[in-house]
Amino acid sequence: MTSTIPPLKPSLESSPWVQVHRNTLKEIVTVLKFDVHGNATMLRMRRADVLKMTQQAAAALGGSPHAAKQPSDGTPVGPSITGRLPTPSHPHGLSVSDAQMVHMRDLRKLDYAFVESYEPSIVVRKQAILINADPIRSVIMRDCCLMFVPDTNHALVDLLKQNFHDTHGEDDDNQMAFEFRFLANDFERMAPIVNSSLERLASAQMSSGELETLRTLKNAMNEFESQVNGLRRVLMEILDNEVDLHLLYLTQSLLEVYLQDIHNTKTKVALMLHRIQNTESVVMLKMDAVRNYLLTADMLFTLIMVCMTFGMFVTAAFGMNLTSGLEQTQGAFVAVLAITVLCAVVSVYVGIAFFRKRGVII
Template sequence: MGPRHGKELPVKGPVLSAEFHSTHTILHTDGLLPPTINTLGKCMTLRFDIHGNSAYEEVTRNDILTTIRIAATSVACEANDPDGTRAPVHVMSTSPQRRSKPHSRIRQVGDTAVEIPTVHMRDIRKLDKMFSTSNEPSITVRQQAILVNCDPVRAVIMRDCCFVFLPDGTDSLIAHLKSNFKLHIADASAFEFAALEAILATICCIFSTQCKQVIPLGRSALEKMTKDESMSELESLRSIKNSMSVLESQLGGMRRLLMTLLENEADLHMMYLTKLCEDPKLAQDLFYIDTEDVESILELYLQEIFSSQTRVALMAQNIVNTESIVMLKLDSKRNFLLSVDLSLTLLGTLIAMPTFIVGAFGMNLNSHIQDTEYVFWVVFALCGLFILVGYVVVVKYLKQQGINMSWTY
């Protein structure tokens, strides 16, 4: 493991120097992403420099860890006291002496020491999808590194470079990353904020694209369902609803992440990697750093995420409402069929009772009733009248009990 609580261990493993970059950069002849090959624990990454230029590199987790530790060690050495011993890297919150921040939120923090944690292999390992125990997005701040684990972007941001781990089939992701890095690199006050904003912009763009793909499909399926064109749309709507649930879960995770990060006073100050490198003494009291820049970036993309989440939530609610309407229609059809079935059953019962009388007259026993004139028509009329009156009486009784026997649908 790496250095822990101010103890410096000797750095082992290769260093990502200029020579390493020149020998390990793999570019396809047509400019596209080469196939992802995992040899000796290496994974394909896209490395951005402070000018926004990108190059493909195969690196190991140990390479990334070593690079971060060297950057953190160089900053810590500059903050050493005159006798050559390292000063502890921690933050003391001095609220009475804290500089006022008119444009950023003021949080109440007690007089406690906030240590800047060093990066460890377990932090880098969490960026690997194979070792990730949860899909919950996270942004972890360490000494001279910001670890971003927000599916589908997993990156390590440093003060002078950024490594983005590339999964398979990420051509569109790469295009978004390259354009966003070029777009935000010129206006950012520090490279780490340009990289963070480019990554957040890429994630928001991906979520927005997914919303534009899923929402029209859901709306079309809802229109077909309301028109009763085909009940097979229920299966297609179920698939769309599942996609929306996944998207809504991802958006909710990103929103929780940004809100938690905005409320974490220590992490906001520790994200100023460039300032801490230029003036290592700021590590003794990070709360002198104004966090307006990083807060404005996080708040901007928090609103963007909230907007996309609202769109998906409204569409999901429309699907739920439409499903309720469809179920009501199905219940109405079922009740109609039950009414028809009950009516026919009642008629069958009423007809069966006179049939008993007809059967009695049809027996071979001589009753002499057949000799009586017009007796056939009298019996037939009485049987028909019994059926008609019985049906009307039963229907009226059931209606009084709240059971509608109407065949109107």
């Protein structure tokens, strides 16, 4: 059965609010389009064009080779989002007509012009899956995928092209549905970030700037842990939502695999954060030891200066222009000097012994 795609009605753009809205926000978005073979094309599109593309993909079900056949009683049966029909093993197979179309509000959640960072989510729409898990923001359709990127020169572009091409190049006869392959590619995108953080921390050496480095790594790992927890929460919500499971035509065991991968990643992040905290504690202990050493040295020099002040007092006393009767005494100078130095040394020794007994000097 063939069907023509009805032309979409142009949106009303004569409203004053729409004009102000158009002047305030950029309408052009940068999109990286992937086909089922992993070929990437960089496009500059209006958000309205992206919405129109998703609506056309949903409206083209009538001409799809996987379109549902009408049963003998005339009851319409719609295919799932992957183009499959309900089977006896899946008696609750839902028609795609039960799912909502992609709305503009759904696309705004993926647009960098509207939202810098957003809570991770996987939204099921008619013939489309919308994934928002920073840095992945994508719209997955039956035969293509639209990836929102900040700009054409962003580092994410080359990484996505390489990973997507490698994923599809391993097995050209891969029978896994296109949506599932791209979901796997999305989640595997997080692995290099964790590995890079592990290598950076493992190769770090103690230095004067180690505490600042640890602070930077800790902040990055905390942010990544938040993303992992968000993805885990999204998968748990989908597992608890029977409607989304049927619309995605996903089995619970498949999502359990993804959930297990996320749990493993979460465990690695938790261990890494624990190692960072331990290293931070070691650095702080070393800094405390250095600070205590400096305080001890300062106390010793202060004690020596106090003891030398006694000798300076004796010197000042004999330096006055008064007759003491010792000027003509043989050996008086040597005796006074020896007694003064001896008293200073004994005072320093007694002071060090006293503070060491008190535990101030280790």
